[in-house]
Structures are given as C-alpha cells and as structure tokens.
Amino acid sequence: xxxxxxxxxxxxxxxxxxxxxxxxxxxxxxxxxxxxxxxxxxxxxxxxxxxxxxxxxxxxxxxxxxxxxxxxxxxxxxxxxxxxxxxxxxxxxxxxxxxxxxxxxxxxxxxxxxxxxxxxxxxxxxxxxxxxxxxxxxxxxxxxxxxxxxxxxxxxxxxxxxxxxxxxxxxxxxxxxxxxxxxxxxxxxxxxxxxxxxxxxxxxxxxxxxxxxxxxxxxxxxxxxxxxxxxxxxxxxxxxxxxxxxxxxxxxxxxxxxxxxxxxxxxxxxxxxxxxxxxxxxxxxxxxxxxxxxxxxxxxxxxxxxxxxxxxxxxxxxxxxxx
Amino acid sequence: xxxxxxxxxxxxxxxxxxxxxxxxxxxxxxxxxxxxxxxxxxxxxxxxxxxxxxxxxxxxxxxxxxxxxxxxxxxxxxxxxxxxxxxxxxxxxxxxxxxxxxxxxxxxxxxxxxxxxxxxxxxxxxxxxxxxxxxxxxxxxxxxxxxxxxxxxxxxxxxxxxxxxxxxxxxxxxxxxxxxxxxxxxxxxxxxxxxxxxxxxxxxxxxxxxxxxxxxxxxxxxxxxxxxxxxxxxxxxxxxxxxxxxxxxxxxxxxxxxxxxxxxxxxxxxxxxxxxxxxxxxxxxxxxxxxxxxxxxxxxxxxxxxxxxxxxxxxxxxxxxxxxxxxxxxxxxxxxxxxxxxxxxxxxxxxxxxxxxxxxxxxxxxxxxxxxxxxxxxxxxxxxxxxxxxxxxxxxxxxxxxxxxxxxxxxxxxxxxxxxxxxxxxxxxxxxxxxxxxxxxxxxxxxxxxxxxxxxxxxxxxxxxxxxxxxxxxxxxxxxxxxxxxxxxxxxxxxxxxxxx
Numbered sequence: 001x002x003x004x005x006x007x008x009x010x011x012x013x014x015x016x017x018x019x020x021x022x023x024x025x026x027x028x029x030x031x032x033x034x035x036x037x038x039x040x041x042x043x044x045x046x047x048x049x050x051x052x053x054x055x056x057x058x059x060x061x062x063x064x065x066x067x068x069x070x071x072x073x074x075x076x077x078x079x080x081x082x083x084x085x086x087x088x089x090x091x092x093x094x095x096x097x098x099x100x101x102x103x104x105x106x107x108x109x110x111x112x113x114x115x116x117x118x119x120x121x122x123x124x125x126x127x128x129x130x131x132x133x134x135x136x137x138x139x140x141x142x143x144x145x146x147x148x149x150x151x152x153x154x155x156x157x158x159x160x161x162x163x164x165x166x167x168x169x170x171x172x173x174x175x176x177x178x179x180x181x182x183x184x185x186x187x188x189x190x191x192x193x194x195x196x197x198x199x200x201x202x203x204x205x206x207x208x209x210x211x212x213x214x215x216x217x218x219x220x221x222x223x224x225x226x227x228x229x230x231x232x233x234x235x236x237x238x239x240x241x242x243x244x245x246x247x248x249x250x251x252x253x254x255x256x257x258x259x260x261x262x263x264x265x266x267x268x269x270x271x272x273x274x275x276x277x278x279x280x281x282x283x284x285x286x287x288x289x290x291x292x293x294x295x296x297x298x299x300x301x302x303x304x305x306x307x308x309x310x311x312x313x314x315x316x317x318x319x320x321x322x323x
Numbered sequence: 324x325x326x327x328x329x330x331x332x333x334x335x336x337x338x339x340x341x342x343x344x345x346x347x348x349x350x351x352x353x354x355x356x357x358x359x360x361x362x363x364x365x366x367x368x369x370x371x372x373x374x375x376x377x378x379x380x381x382x383x384x385x386x387x388x389x390x391x392x393x394x395x396x397x398x399x400x401x402x403x404x405x406x407x408x409x410x411x412x413x414x415x416x417x418x419x420x421x422x423x424x425x426x427x428x429x430x431x432x433x434x435x436x437x438x439x440x441x442x443x444x445x446x447x448x449x450x451x452x453x454x455x456x457x458x459x460x461x462x463x464x465x466x467x468x469x470x471x472x473x474x475x476x477x478x479x480x481x482x483x484x485x486x487x488x489x490x491x492x493x494x495x496x497x498x499x500x501x502x503x504x505x506x507x508x509x510x511x512x513x514x515x516x517x518x519x520x521x522x523x524x525x526x527x528x529x530x531x532x533x534x535x536x537x538x539x540x541x542x543x544x545x546x547x548x549x550x551x552x553x554x555x556x557x558x559x560x561x562x563x564x565x566x567x568x569x570x571x572x573x574x575x576x577x578x579x580x581x582x583x584x585x586x587x588x589x590x591x592x593x594x595x596x597x598x599x600x601x602x603x604x605x606x607x608x609x610x611x612x613x614x615x616x617x618x619x620x621x622x623x624x625x626x627x628x629x630x631x632x633x634x635x636x637x638x639x640x641x642x643x644x645x646x647x648x649x650x651x652x653x654x655x656x657x658x659x660x661x662x663x664x665x666x667x668x669x670x671x672x673x674x675x676x677x678x679x680x681x682x683x684x685x686x687x688x689x690x691x692x693x694x695x696x697x698x699x700x701x702x703x704x705x706x707x708x709x710x711x712x713x714x715x716x717x718x719x720x721x722x723x724x725x726x727x728x729x730x731x732x733x734x735x736x737x738x739x740x741x742x743x744x745x746x747x748x749x750x751x752x753x754x755x756x757x758x759x760x761x762x763x764x765x766x767x768x769x770x771x772x773x774x775x776x777x778x779x780x781x782x783x784x785x786x787x788x789x790x791x792x793x794x795x796x797x798x799x800x801x802x803x804x805x806x807x808x809x810x811x812x813x814x815x816x817x818x819x820x821x822x823x824x
Contacts, residue, residue: 016422193430197427204410204416205428
C-alpha cells in the first residue's frame with residue numbers, strides 16, 4: 001500500500017491550529033461585540049492614542065491570564081500570580097535606576113520570575129503536592145519578599161523606558177502579539193506540545209515517552225516569567241514599584257482563563273482563548289465604567305458573567321443529551 | 324528449532340502488597356508469530372504486560388531482549404528495544420489532533436521545533452495501515468471510541484515496533500475495524516514483527532494466533548501451539564482450579580419467594596432486562612468486567628437513573644428513586660471500591676458502622692454513646708471483626724474493611740443485599756468467613772445479589788447465576804447448570820455446544 005497524501009496533509013500545522021479555534025468562535029464573537037460597543041460608546045478608542053491607552057490597561061491582564069492558563073493546562077492552578085506580579089514590579093523599580101540600568105533590570109526581573117516559577121514547580125511536581133497549596137504558600141512568601149525589598153511604594157523607572165512602553169505608542173499591543181507569537185513557537189516544540197498530554201493524561205503520556213515532569217516544571221517557570229514581566233510593565237506604567245499592586249491579578253487571571261475556555265482538569269483549552277478571555281474582561285470593565293455602573297455593580301456583573309460563561313457549555317450539553 | 328525469540332521472560336514474579344499476582348511466569352515472543360495471552364479477570368495479564376514494557380519492575384526473574392538480560396527494564400530501554408504496547412485504557416489527549424497524538428513522545432524535529440511536514444507524512448503512513456481515513460488535523464476528542472482505538476494502534480506502529488503488544492484491542496471496535504486490524508496483524512506477522520495478542524474473544528484468537536500462553540491465578544497453565552485446540556479446550560485451560568474447602572457446603576434454603584421483580588429494566592449500559600430475585604437465594608452476576616453488572620446493582624439501588632416497564636420491590640410497585648428510598652424498601656448496597664465508596668477510611672470502625680443510622684436520625688437529635696458502643700460491639704461479634712473498635716478503618720486489612728462495610732447495614736436488617744465484588748483483594752481466610760456469612764443470610768431468608776469477578780465464587784456459592792454481556796443477560800444458569808465452563812463460555816460468547824463437548 002503506497003502512502004497516499006490526502007488533501008490537507010501538507011498543511012497539517014495550520015489545519016490543526018484551525019481546529020483549535022472551533023470551540024472559541026462564540027467567545028470571539030462576544031469579544032468583537034463588546035469591542036464594537038466600547039468603540040461606539042467611546043469613539044476616542046479608534047485613534048493611536050486610544051488604542052495605546054486601552055492596550056496598556058489590557059497587557060498586564062493578558063500576561064497573567066497566560067500565566068494562569070499554562071498552569072491550568074498542566075492540571076494545576078496558581079494562587080501566587082498576584083504576589084509574583086508585585087515582586088516583578090518592585091524588582092524592576094529597584095534595579096532599573098541602579099548600576100546595571102534598564103537591561104540589567106529586565107534580566108533581574110526575568111531571572112527571578114523563571115527561578116521562582118521553577119522552584120514552585122519542582123516542589124509541586126517532584127513532591128507530588130497539590131498545586132493550590134504550594135502556590136498559596138508561595139504567595140505568602142513571595143508577597144513577603146516584595147515587601148522586604150520595598151516596604152512602601154517607591155523606587156523609580158527611567159522616564160524614557162516608561163514612555164517607550166506606556167507612552168503614546170501602541171507598544172503594549174505589539175508586546176501582546178510578540179508574547180502570543182513566542183507562545184506559538186513554544187507550542188511547536190515537542191516539550192511545549194507535550195504539555196497537553198501531560199496535563200490530560202499523565203500516565204498515558206509517560207508511557208508514550210513524554211518527559212511529563214519536565215514539561216510541567218517548564219510550565220511553572222514560564223508562568224513565573226510571565227507574571228514578573230506583567231509586574232515590570234505595571235512598574236513602567238506607574239513609574240515606580242508598589243509591593244502590593246499585583247493582589248487583584250490572582251483571581252482576575254483565573255477569571256480570564258476560565259472565560260477563555262481553559263479547563264480546570266488539565267489539557268483542555270487554548271492560549272488564544274485565555275488571551276481573548278482577558279480582552280473580554282478588560283473591555284467589560286471599561287464598558288461598565290463608561291455606562292456609569294457603580295463599582296459594586298461592576299463586581300457583581302463580572303461574577304455573573306464568569307459563572308454564566310462556565311455554566312453555558314454544561315447547559316447546552318445537557319439540552320443536547322435530552323432532546 | 325524455531326526462530327530466535329526477540330524477547331524472553333524467565334521466571335517472572337510480582338506481588339502487590341504481599342499478594343502474589345505473578346509466580347514464575349515465562350514467555351517467549353518470536354518474530355513473525357502472533358502469540359495469544361489468555362486468562363480470566365485478575366489472572367495477571369496486565370501485570371505481565373507492564374513488566375514486559377518496563378512500566379513495573381519484577382520482584383524476581385529476568386527479561387531477555389535479543390539475548391541480553393535485564394534485571395530491571397526501564398520504559399525507555401523497552402521503547403528503544405522496539406517494544407510498543409497498545410494499552411486497554413486509552414492514553415490519548417483529546418485536544419490534540421490525530422497526528423499530534425500519533426507522534427507524541429517521538430516527534431520528528433527540525434531546528435528544535437516539531438517538523439509538521441515529516442509528522443504528517445509518517446502519521447499518514449501508519450493511518451493508512453490501520454485504515455484511518457480521517458483528516459490528520461481532527462482533534463481526537465471528536466472521534467468515536469472505536470476510531471480512537473485505531474489511533475492508539477497507529478501510535479504504537481509509528482515507532483516501527485519489533486514487538487507489538489495489544490491488550491484487548493477489539494473490545495471497542497466495530498466488525499469492519501476488527502477486520503482491518505486482523506489484516507494488519509497478518510501483514511505485520513509476515514514482516515517479522517513479534518505480536519502478543521490479548522483478547523477475551525476466543526473466536527478471534529482461534530482465527531488469528533498460532534501460539535497461546537494461558538495464565539491462571541498468576542501461573543502459566545499452558546504454553547503451547549494452538550494447533551489441535553478448540554474453544555472448549557481453551558476454556559478448560561483457563562478455569563478448573565481446585566476449590567478446596569474454601570466454600571461452605573451448599574444447601575438450598577427453604578424460603579424461595581420472589582421479593583424483587585423487574586421487567587424491561589434499563590439503567591446505564593443495561594437495556595431491557597427481565598430479572599426476579601428470590602428470598603433465600605444468592606443470585607450471582609458473572610461475566611467479564613464492565614458488562615453492566617455494576618449498572619444493574621446501582622440501578623436497583625436507586626443510585627443510577629433507571630427505568631422499567633414493571634417493577635416490584637418487597638411488595639411495593641415502582642423503582643426506588645433514591646438511595647434513601649431504596650434503604651426504606653429494604654435494600655442495602657456494598658460497593659466494590661470500599662476505600663472510596665464504601666467506607667470513611669480515617670474514621671473509626673464504630674463510626675463507620677453507625678453511619679446508616681446517622682443518615683436516618685432526625686436532624687439535631689442527640690447521639691447516645693452507650694447504645695452506639697453496645698451496637699458496635701454486637702456487630703463486631705456477629706461479623707468477627709477483631710480488636711479495638713475506635714481504630715481508624717484504614718488500619719484494617721482489606722478483608723476486615725469489607726466486613727465493616729457489610730456490618731454497617733446489619734442493624735437495619737435489610738432483606739435485600741446488593742454486593743459488588745465483596746471479596747476482591749480479600750485474603751483467603753476472610754473470604755471463607757464472608758462466604759459462610761452470606762450462606763447464613765440466605766438461610767435466614769434474605770435475598771442476596773452477588774456480583775463477582777471470581778468465577779469459582781459464583782459456582783460454589785450461588786443458587787442462580789446471571790451472566791452479563793454487553794449490557795444484557797447472556798445466560799441465566801440454574802443451580803444444576805452452573806459450572807465455570809458454562810459461565811466463562813457465556814461471558815465470552817463461545818457457543819455452549821462446544822463447551823459441553
């Protein structure tokens with residue numbers, strides 16, 4: 001039997017990518033609708049300055065949503081994201097104005113994120129401890145570390161760097177695309193793609209020769225890196241470091257990932273979904289602000305939307321089973 | 324004489340928690356031969372596969388590959404030696420595409436990235452072999468079970484194995500898919516692959532294989548050519564151990580009044596079953612694992628949605644709609660997985676035995692410690708549970724745990740007991756005690772439904788045996804018809820005439 005190439009085999013990568021969009025079309029439509037509503041309410045959005053400002057408010061949430069989603073793909077979850085964001089912010093604010101300058105600061109922030117993430121990963125994976133407990137403990141330690149480095153808001157980010165990232169340029173939007181592209185590259189490596197198998201069916205993956213532990217620990221390291229980079233961006237935005245600025249991001253990152261269709265049990269979901277989820281959350285907050293919702297109503301609406309997003313697939317599945 | 328074996332296991336032994344699962348097992352796989360491995364549930368087949376693929380380390384014996392002996396074979400050594408296993412339970416990732424699943428763990432690379440072009444080419448090759456026409460980019464989660472099984476087989480072929488182990492590959496395949504698989508295996512045999520084939524379908528084994536190894540209770544009872552053996556002969560090789568005096572003498576109970584009657588009963592896997600259960604009898608449920616035995620018990624117990632054209636429980640019409648309703652009707656259920664479903668391991672023996680009472684108590688009524696202690700001691704006496712009743716249940720042996728799971732229902736004195744494999748993982752002495760207890764219950768006029776994966780138990784303990792197959796009752800054997808041969812034959816769909824010969 002000769003091996004016949006069927007139509008589409010030569011474009012396997014793109015077709016496989018396309019398949020992953022399928023469950024997300026509804027989400028993309030909702031995101032587009034909210035964006036349109038936002039643009040209608042606030043025509044200023046459709047300008048370089050408007051896009052720049054919006055992207056700057058969105059980027060940190062996009063980064064932490066990715067940081068959370070990658071851990072949820074391994075079957076874990078992180079409660080340390082907010083603390084890690086804070087740590088990234090204070091390290092950036094204390095190192096960038098120092099001897100090694102901006103470049104040294106970026107290296108320090110990245111290295112600490114990778115190291116902290118990898119350490120959490122080694123503890124959770126090697127000792128077979130539940131991720132939720134390990135990262136809860138880590139959130140206290142990391143948060144304490146941030147307060148130790150900078151007990152009260154302070155430090156400084158060089159003005160030109162702040163202007164570059166958070167000035168009147170759409171640099172933040174470019175960064176979102178860059179990070180998404182890097183994730184695509186990672187997912188095209190054997191280790192990256194193995195994450196799905198390691199998350200959904202670790203025993204099966206191990207039997208197939210996947211380095212399950214390595215794939216999961218790498219995911220923790222990448223998650224830490226994304227979190228501290230989010231902190232760096234926030235520090236650049238505000239021009240200084242705040243040791244508790246990240247707190248809200250822990251739960252918001254989970255909310256964004258869940259909105260994006262990332263499953264809690266591992267191996268289910270996509271990064272593009274998580275990014276879209278974070279975009280939806282950002283736009284929603286902005287729209288509700290423009291509609292004059294009081295802050296309390298915003299929180300309640302946010303909660304209702306999240307529970308609705310999770311319950312919807314369950315309800316439709318139940319309807320389909322019982323015609 | 325014959326071609327050199329690629330892989331040879333010599334005198335393998337393995338125990339789990341002091342329970343020997345394999346004893347001195349030897350097997351040799353030769354290139355260009357399809358070797359069948361047969362045995363009942365729990366005979367040790369899966370353990371043997373796990374030893375051959377390096378997933379488990381043997382306690383004794385060695386594995387020889389191409390003449391080199393390994394005391395401790397690691398999974399990666401086994402893979403490099405060309406051993407590929409198609410496991411019974413699927414190991415696929417539903418969010419990845421067919422091709423990405425097939426290549427998992429062995430992706431072709433280019434500059435550190437997965438080479439999707441090469442992956443598509445190679446995956447298409449093996450998909451052609453197993454007859455998978457689907458687009459390679461289809462997520463595996465979209466495929467029906469049988470197609471997933473074919474992906475699993477393609478995944479094993481992707482590594483170009485010299486030794487292919489298939490653990491019940493046809494259990495979820497359609498007839499057409501099974502045919503494709505047969506052709507494929509015949510082709511691989513011609514190309515010189517050594518194949519180990521595990522199946523519960525005897526006809527398939529007879530058609531496909533040349534050589535057979537039969538395991539019974541962890542020992543090899545036959546290692547021979549299949550020439551001149553018929554299905555009845557194979558069944559005889561798999562059963563027929565000496566029951567010894569493990570079982571109490573069977574005497575019919577005086578009372579044989581029907582207490583449960585269902586007609587057109589459906590629940591879970593089950594479709595349209597008629598069954599009646601009588602007082603004073605032990606009704607056995609036999610068959611291969613997962614043919615609907617548990618669904619039947621849970622459906623009767625109100626723990627699984629069920630429907631029936633007609634149902635009478637203890638003179639009350641209708642199916643119990645919930646567990647507490649079933650309890651009120653006089654049913655009690657002892658689950659197979661006592662650690663997860665039957666007991667609360669970290670609580671004391673006495674606490675576990677009181678649990679059904681707690682469930683019935685009115686909210687916020689006071690507990691009576693003295694009465695509880697008295698009842699617990701009585702129950703422990705009746706079921707000969709030894710030692711301090713304030714110990715945690717997890718400190719007990721499997722057998723004693725099972726007795727606690729049984730004991731907790733005794734105060735209510737339920738006339739109908741549904742038991743799901745009560746002697747699994749229980750030592751011989753306790754097994755005997757449980758058997759005696761069950762016969763005594765029957766003599767007292769209780770109705771007992773006993774689902775068991777242990778065929779001798781069904782033969783020596785039961786008044787009637789319903790053999791389940793694919794969600795139906797394949798045969799309902801009366802006392803004088805019950806034999807291991809008859810049960811195994813009905814479970815595997817071999818024709819009764821052949822067995823009787």
